[in-house]
Amino acid sequence: MKFAEFKDGMLIKAGPVTITEAEILEFARKFDPQWFHTDPKRAAEGRWGGLIASGWHTCALAMRMAVDAALHDSESFGSPGLGEVRWRTPVRPGDTLRLEARVQGARTSSSRPDLGIITWSGRVIKQHDEGVLEMDATSLFDLSGEN
């Protein structure tokens, strides 16, 4: 999508992606080696009743879905940050995730007309419509035509 196609209030649906135990283990061993993310046996006996994905893994998959559905062919050049992030319920091996991103605002900077700014409210949902992640984000777009 191009910046001009994003409209206030638009709902972008992305995904699904299914996450495997091997992916959960690979991500967590690199980035979040806590036992409930890396040790299936101990996790099965622990409070979560099984292995759960690192919340950062869920965020990364949300990003992948957003890129595939909306950003990959846009003028996007980055993000200054996020608002609040909420991990609502654990993601487990075999879960199928999808992303619903609501465009809260799409505008050009008043001081820099070649800068597009989109604010989003994103929600990752798994099977049975259970919400697993909520976050607000900002994306920046280069409208100069130079990149």
Place this chain on the structure above:
Amino acid sequence: MKFAEFKDGMLIKAGPVTITEAEILEFARKFDPQWFHTDPKRAAEGRWGGLIASGWHTCALAMRMAVDAALHDSESFGSPGLGEVRWRTPVRPGDTLRLEARVQGARTSSSRPDLGIITWSGRVIKQHDEGVLEMDATSLFDLSGEN
């Protein structure tokens, strides 16, 4: 560290880790396949003057540093979420990152004495003391002795 060792105002220093071009490409091709994260040649000609890491990759490395320095031997069992996240300046191949996490509050839940709650303010800094990431986070600890 154990929950009881975290004190209000404590500064935890973690890292460093050095990020390579291969790692930036591997992460981005999986989770954030935008050209400025995945295409060194196009990125060199673009506004960033070279490849930059996905902001999610920086977050994931911050988590790894926090686990290694403070969480791996604690009673940590997860997080409900984050406050604001700010990506201040790009992370590039060869950058060396470290984490400074300030304990804003360490308390037990008033209604559940077996639940420990720590709020943090984290900052990732690269060489020359340049800040690249800031975020506030909450971690939960199981003080029941059962896990």
